[in-house]
Each structure stands twice: as C-alpha cells, then as structure tokens.
Amino acid sequence: MRHLTSLLLIGIQTLAGAVFASECAAAELTPLNSTDGRSIHAAIDNFNPRNNQLSVRINGQGKLVTFGIDRLDKASQQIVADWYEVYSVVKSLTIRSERIPAKNKKERLFEIELSCAAEKDIKDVRIDYIVPIKRSVMKPEENSTAKTVKYERVTEDTVIEGSIDVGTIVARSKRNVYSEAIEATSIQSIPQGEDKDPKEVTNKHSIKGILLKVYIDDKLIREYESQNGVKELIAKYSKG
Numbered sequence: 001m002r003h004l005t006s007l008l009l010i011g012i013q014t015l016a017g018a019v020f021a022s023e024c025a026a027a028e029l030t031p032l033n034s035t036d037g038r039s040i041h042a043a044i045d046n047f048n049p050r051n052n053q054l055s056v057r058i059n060g061q062g063k064l065v066t067f068g069i070d071r072l073d074k075a076s077q078q079i080v081a082d083w084y085e086v087y088s089v090v091k092s093l094t095i096r097s098e099r100i101p102a103k104n105k106k107e108r109l110f111e112i113e114l115s116c117a118a119e120k121d122i123k124d125v126r127i128d129y130i131v132p133i134k135r136s137v138m139k140p141e142e143n144s145t146a147k148t149v150k151y152e153r154v155t156e157d158t159v160i161e162g163s164i165d166v167g168t169i170v171a172r173s174k175r176n177v178y179s180e181a182i183e184a185t186s187i188q189s190i191p192q193g194e195d196k197d198p199k200e201v202t203n204k205h206s207i208k209g210i211l212l213k214v215y216i217d218d219k220l221i222r223e224y225e226s227q228n229g230v231k232e233l234i235a236k237y238s239k240g
Contacts (some may be wrong), residue, residue, distance in 0.1 A: 029060050030083070032076045047084045054080055086221060092118035093169075095224045097210055107181040110210050110226075114177070116169045124217040125166035129179055132159050132233040134206040138190050148193045157237035182207060208233050 029041045042056035045064055055066045069077055094115040102109045110129070116122055134155050141150040162180050169175045184205055189198045209230040214222040225231060 030079060032056070032079065033073045034071050034076075035073050037073075044080065044083050044087075047080055047087070049084065086216070086219070089118055089122055089216065090221050092116055093122070093214070093222060095212065095214070095222070097212065097224070097226045099207065099210075099226075102181040104181060106183065106185040108184045108207060109181045110179040112164070112177050112179070112212065114166065114169055114175045114214075116171060116173055116175070118171055120171050122169040122171075122216065123167070125169055126215045126218070127164040127166055127177065128161070128213045128215070129164070130159050130161050130211045130234050131179070131182060132157070132208040132230065132237045133182070134208065134237075136203045136205055138188055138201055138203070146194055149191055151190055159234055159237050179210070 028043065030044055031039060031041055033039050040056075040058060041060075042058050042065075043060035044054070044056055046055040047053070047069070052069045053066050054069045054072075055064050057064060069080055072080070094117070096113040096115075098111050098113075099108050100111050101107075110131075112127065114125075134157055136153060136155055138151040139154050141152050144150045160180075160182060164177050164179065166175065166177055184207060186203045186205070188201050188203050190201060191198050209226040211226075211230045211234055212222075212224040213220055214224070
C-alpha cells in the first residue's frame, strides 16, 4: 500500500504537461495529513462516502488521484467530512430564474426557483443578487436655449443590488423566492422651454439578466448567471 507521499510525487510529475479546468486551478487548497505524519496540500475534487474513496489534485493541479480516506489522520478525515457536507448541498441544489411581470405593469421582477435534492433541510440560506440595466433617458442637447429645449435619447448603464433571506429549503422540495420589483418603463417629464408646458415621454429600460450568489450560513456556496455574460456586464456597468 503506497504512502500518501507517493501520491504527492505522482502529482508533481504530472504538473508539466497537464491542462485543467479553470475551476480546478482556482480550487482552494486543503492541508491533509496522513496517518504516518506526512502532509500534502490538495484541492478536494470528490469524496464517495459509500466506499470512503477521496479524489484530490495535488497542489490543485495534475491528474486526479484517488485513495482511501483511512490513510488520513482523524483531523484530516474531519476536514473531508466538513467539505463533503457543503459539497453535497451544492451538488443537490438546482437554480432556475425567470423574469416575470410585477403587479405594477411598468416593473419586472425575477422569480427564483431553488430545488433541493438533499436528504435533509438546508438552513440559513441567503441570496444576494445583482441586476445590470441599460436605462434610457432624454437629456437636453448642448445647443438648447432657455426658450427652446431640444432633447436626445441616451442610455445609462447601472446595476441594482438586493438580498433575499430564503431561510430553510426543505429536503427534496422546491422553494420559490422573488427579487424586488425593477423598473422596466418610466415616464419622464421634460421641459419644452419658456411659456411651454412640459412633455411626458416614455422611457423603456433593458434588464440584462441577473447574477445570484447563494450563501449558507454566510458562506458563499454557489454563483448563478441567468445567461452567459451577466458577470461581465455587471463589471462594465459598475464602472459607469
């Protein structure tokens, strides 16, 4: 039976030519100690509680290495157990979002469905969300005068942030929650110049999707984009 250090050698030997998924490269490294006192730093990829087999990538890189958890000391076995508790929740959680009309016809909101396939309730769930929006507004042109005001339609990039206290998701069930209402259409009153009544125009705003960050007990466990590119739009719109 090979020592855990031989697994380390295997991992080091495979570093040079391997290509890995970005999530593995960015995975958090965990210190693990063998029963004979030797140590490695590894990214945990999977644990199978049925046969007690643990799969890791040494230093977060290299090919997947699998071995029995009984090779680890008690403290490291507890680290794996804690990791698996969170992992099993993440794996069991399915997220779906849909933009729907709000009670006010000028507003929209997001309905978020959380499906839990876990065998036990998931408690202390919170969702933080960010919505990128391209707003349309009328602004006076530079050649406007006090007597006659001319307008042009421009767009403004912005983001809206919110939070939903989900609480508990019951085991093997679905839970629907909702964002705050978001303005999709607005009425703008624009002055027309001296001795003229203001004019009302309708501005339609483009809601570009939603980014969800799901927390359990204040620990981020999952991110979800309603469509590809939402995170990039948020980064771009936040600069404006």
